[in-house]
Amino acid sequence: MPMTEAFLNVGLNHYLILSALLFTMGMIGVLMRKNVIVILMGIELMLNAVNLSFISFSSYSGNLNGQIMVFFVMTIAAAEAAVGLALAVAIYKRYKEINIRFFEQLRG
Amino acid sequence: MLGAAIPFYILSFLVLFFAYKTITSPNPIHCALHLAITMINLAFIFFGLNSPFIGGVQLVVYAGAVMVLFVMVLMLFDLKTEVRAFSRGLFSSFLKVASSGFLAGILIVGVLMSTDMLDVTSDSVGVGVKATSSTDIALLLFNQYVFAFEVLGLLLLLVAVGAVAVSRIPGGTHAND
Numbered sequence: 001m002p003m004t005e006a007f008l009n010v011g012l013n014h015y016l017i018l019s020a021l022l023f024t025m026g027m028i029g030v031l032m033r034k035n036v037i038v039i040l041m042g043i044e045l046m047l048n049a050v051n052l053s054f055i056s057f058s059s060y061s062g063n064l065n066g067q068i069m070v071f072f073v074m075t076i077a078a079a080e081a082a083v084g085l086a087l088a089v090a091i092y093k094r095y096k097e098i099n100i101r102f103f104e105q106l107r108g
Numbered sequence: 109m110l111g112a113a114i115p116f117y118i119l120s121f122l123v124l125f126f127a128y129k130t131i132t133s134p135n136p137i138h139c140a141l142h143l144a145i146t147m148i149n150l151a152f153i154f155f156g157l158n159s160p161f162i163g164g165v166q167l168v169v170y171a172g173a174v175m176v177l178f179v180m181v182l183m184l185f186d187l188k189t190e191v192r193a194f195s196r197g198l199f200s201s202f203l204k205v206a207s208s209g210f211l212a213g214i215l216i217v218g219v220l221m222s223t224d225m226l227d228v229t230s231d232s233v234g235v236g237v238k239a240t241s242s243t244d245i246a247l248l249l250f251n252q253y254v255f256a257f258e259v260l261g262l263l264l265l266l267v268a269v270g271a272v273a274v275s276r277i278p279g280g281t282h283a284n285d
Contacts, residue, residue, distance in 0.1 A: 010116045013219055015157070018120045020215035022127055024208050029131030031204040032194050037136055037182060041143045044174070045127055048150055051166075059157040064240060064248050067162050071249070074169055075260050079267040081174050085181045086271035092185055 015056035023049035036088045036098045040081060047077045115156060122149045136187055140178045147171040161242040 022045060029042030051070045058066025088098045095102045126149065129142040147170045154163035195201065249257055 008110060008113045010113050014116065016219040017216050020212055020219065021124055024212035025124065025127040025131060027211065028205055028208045031208065032201060033131065034195055035136055037178060038139050041130055041139055044143065045130065048147065052150060052153065055154055055157050055159050055162060059159060064244055067159055067240065067245055068248055068253055070162050071165065072256065072260060074165060075264065078169060078174055079264055081177060082267050082271045085177060086274040088181060089275040098185065
């Protein structure tokens with residue numbers, strides 16, 4: 001039964017496919033939602049999917065550099081969330097709503 | 109073999125289910141809580157992949173700090189359930205979901221076709237290896253990557269100052285209009 005074998009023998013492929021599905025979920029969230037904060041959450045999902053593929057490659061090849069990269073990605077994600085939420089606060093102060101369509105008025 | 113498969117499938121089902129709930133809940137607070145549960149499940153997947161340090165950092169930084177930031181900003185706004193949570197347009201929505209599904213298909217087919225070419229074999233090389241200690245990561249981080257680490261610290265300082273500056277401007281980012 002090669003099919004059952006492929007299902008039960010969890011390897012690198014399974015983690016990469018999970019990562020691809022999670023990335024797609026985040027991408028659909030970014031494309032479909034109107035709320036800026038939920039869009040940021042979709043971006044966090046996509047970054048987490050990338051982290052998952054880094055970790056699985058690192059674990060299955062025995063190379064620690066992938067984990068360092070995940071460490072950096074996490075820090076950048078925290079910084080990005082802080083800036084995005086500050087922009088959301090700036091939009092809310094002006095329009096009393098955090099809709100993505102108000103971003104086009106934030107020029108200059 | 110089965111002992112490794114069952115936790116993986118349970119955790120990946122939970123991750124995908126709560127990710128789906130994250131992007132479909134109309135209330136942003138529910139989105140944030142589902143995202144926190146997704147992060148926690150991902151941390152357990154990281155533990156299962158022999159990287160306990162990154163799993164712990166995921167729990168503390170993502171499920172802790174970043175989600176607290178999100179929930180605090182949401183509570184600052186006092187948002188009710190949104191009337192229109194999704195972007196309008198049936199055809200464009202279909203196009204967005206279809207293109208995302210197409211991307212997922214390309215990624216999955218690419219993964220399935222290319223892992224034969226990689227050096228790593230698919231049957232549990234990483235499972236037998238001992239868990240990576242934080243000492244190994246620290247040695248790598250403070251020797252080979254110490255410059256990037258310092259630059260990251262500088263970036264965090266700049267972002268902290270910039271976030272405070274952006275959100276303290278009265279009347280948004282272009283008050284002089």
